[in-house]
Amino acid sequence: AQSVAQPEDQVNVAEGNPLTVKCTYSVSGNPYLFWYVQYPNRGLQFLLKYITGDNLVKGSYGFEAEFNKSQTSFHLKKPSALVSDSALYFCAVRATLDTGRRALTFGSGTRLQVQP
């Protein structure tokens, strides 16, 4: 089975401060990992993904994420938060090799609130 845990329902950060949204995963073998963002009344939008190679992945809007295999984590980060980053963030995982052809499994989401 594959699963994702986002331990924080909400993260609050002041504008200009660095932000981290946490994600841990469980999967057999190596993972494909993704971050998506959801704004109110909209569908999810892709931010970035890890497939293989460099553990630090850079994505849209200045976001980046670090893959840590030993800690089975893929935390989302940004050096300086903007009020416009306030949204719901989802981590997702899939095993690279899955004979059952399962699709992505999403976490429960973390609401990021950036205060001016």
Added chain:
Amino acid sequence: DAGVIQSPRHEVTEMGQEVTLRCKPISGHDYLFWYRQTMMRGLELLIYFNNNVPIDDSGMPEDRFSAKMPNASFSTLKIQPSEPRDSAVYFCASSLDRGTYNSPLHFGNGTRLTVT
């Protein structure tokens, strides 16, 4: 590119009625996914198609739910009969993946279904 188009955006119906949700994926995409989002259960995969063929429907909650993809540019999700617990936002997503399972999903803006 108009993105993934879902209709209607909002649907309010009475318990027992048939509901049909529609999705037009991005042209050329080979995978189509139906997800359901609720506060209690988060984002759940209902079913996905590859080249119009259903691959995994294990997430379809009951026989009341059915999905079809008669051609590459159209899919429907039908609930018959509908129940209040079906109230949720239903998302359609598509991707151009070619079996790698690591391509980003492109989501529509969803259909908010309310069953009274």
